[in-house]
Amino acid sequence: MLPIFEKKNINMVVSDQYISPFDVLIANSDTLDLLKTIPDAVAELIVSSPPYNLGKSYENRQHFREYLGFQKKIIEECYRILKPEGNFCWQVGNYVEKGEVFPLDIYYYDFFKFDLNMKLRNRIIWHFGHGLHASKRFSGRYETILWFSKEDNYIFNLDPVRVPSKYPGKRHFKGDKKGQPSCNPKGKNPSDIWDIITHDFDTCLWDIPNVKSNHPEKTLHPCQYPIELIERLVLSMTHEQGIVLDPFMGAGSTLLAALLHDRRAIGVDKEKEYFDITKSRINELKNGTLRKRELGKPVHQPTGKEKVSQMPDEWKKEHKQGTLL
Numbered sequence: 001m002l003p004i005f006e007k008k009n010i011n012m013v014v015s016d017q018y019i020s021p022f023d024v025l026i027a028n029s030d031t032l033d034l035l036k037t038i039p040d041a042v043a044e045l046i047v048s049s050p051p052y053n054l055g056k057s058y059e060n061r062q063h064f065r066e067y068l069g070f071q072k073k074i075i076e077e078c079y080r081i082l083k084p085e086g087n088f089c090w091q092v093g094n095y096v097e098k099g100e101v102f103p104l105d106i107y108y109y110d111f112f113k114f115d116l117n118m119k120l121r122n123r124i125i126w127h128f129g130h131g132l133h134a135s136k137r138f139s140g141r142y143e144t145i146l147w148f149s150k151e152d153n154y155i156f157n158l159d160p161v162r163v164p165s166k167y168p169g170k171r172h173f174k175g176d177k178k179g180q181p182s183c184n185p186k187g188k189n190p191s192d193i194w195d196i197i198t199h200d201f202d203t204c205l206w207d208i209p210n211v212k213s214n215h216p217e218k219t220l221h222p223c224q225y226p227i228e229l230i231e232r233l234v235l236s237m238t239h240e241q242g243i244v245l246d247p248f249m250g251a252g253s254t255l256l257a258a259l260l261h262d263r264r265a266i267g268v269d270k271e272k273e274y275f276d277i278t279k280s281r282i283n284e285l286k287n288g289t290l291r292k293r294e295l296g297k298p299v300h301q302p303t304g305k306e307k308v309s310q311m312p313d314e315w316k317k318e319h320k321q322g323t324l325l
């Protein structure tokens with residue numbers, strides 16, 4: 001069973017324009033309409049996964065160039081809202097047309113770098129173990145987060161997101177520190193490849209009939225990212241009470257990541273259904289019923305004894321005969 005989280009005193013404001021004070025401000029409108037009401041230089045972190053133009057239920061598929069043009073307007077508006085020391089994290093995968101793959105980060109990079117003059121600090125690979133199986137190319141198992149900063153003195157705190165060292169007992173073998181422990185006692189840098197599961201799949205996979213009912217984070221939203229993915233960004237790139245903005249909030253995962261760590265948050269989604277999901281998830285956090293994976297919990301490694309990790313009996317005979325291929 002996953003842990004429950006509670007933050008009783010959250011001041012949730014529902015408004016189509018920016019008004020302060022708030023702990024979390026949510027809007028059910030077009031993103032540009034809300035963004036235009038937000039003052040300059042208030043947000044410490046802007047983080048989102050924009051629509052990928054894949055024709056999901058919430059988007060009309062546009063010509064690829066038109067899609068990028070619309071995104072550009074939103075990113076420019078977000079740039080205005082970002083503080084000089086702020087960070088901008090854009091989480092994207094691929095746009096696919098007639099079987100051809102267009103890696104969105106490549107297209108977005110040009111815009112952030114050459115139009116806005118922002119500086120890339122990391123291209124984080126978010127690797128996950130599950131997903132659809134492709135038949136005409138290799139199955140996609142990662143997406144990326146482009147992390148840009150506006151200026152060189154950007155906010156970055158490594159300590160809150162360090163992970164346990166693999167070999168904490170390692171010692172210096174030469175020099176002044178010979179014989180002393182060589183690892184950082186606070187843990188190591190988590191690197192730019194993040195193994196964060198898409199759902200709480202590892203906790204439920206072993207109980208297949210109950211996957212759905214056991215699923216603590218998954219909502220009806222088709223492209224939700226895990227709260228844990230964003231917690232790492234929030235903890236390393238903002239201060240307490242700093243504002244985190246998600247211009248495409250979906251089911252509100254970014255906002256929850258911010259609120260869980262005493263940051264303030266602003267989010268907007270044009271779809272009433274997703275707006276309502278966000279609102280009820282924030283209420284779950286307020287009344288102590290929000291379940292999610294603990295930050296930094298290792299991904300489950302099968303022991304080989306679980307039924308689902310064993311070869312089905314029907315295949316064993318064919319394997320022996322070498323006829324399965």
Ligand SMILES: C[S@@+](CC[C@H](N)C(=O)[O-])C[C@H]1O[C@@H](n2cnc3c(N)ncnc32)[C@H](O)[C@@H]1O
Binds near residue numbers: 029253
């Ligand atoms: C990829 S999803 C974001 C999912 C989110 N990261 C989560 O974890 O739930 C993109 C969202 O953008 C919203 N959206 C698309 N175009 C929009 C627009 N012009 N204004 C506001 N929201 C928009 C969609 O309804 C969708 O929920």
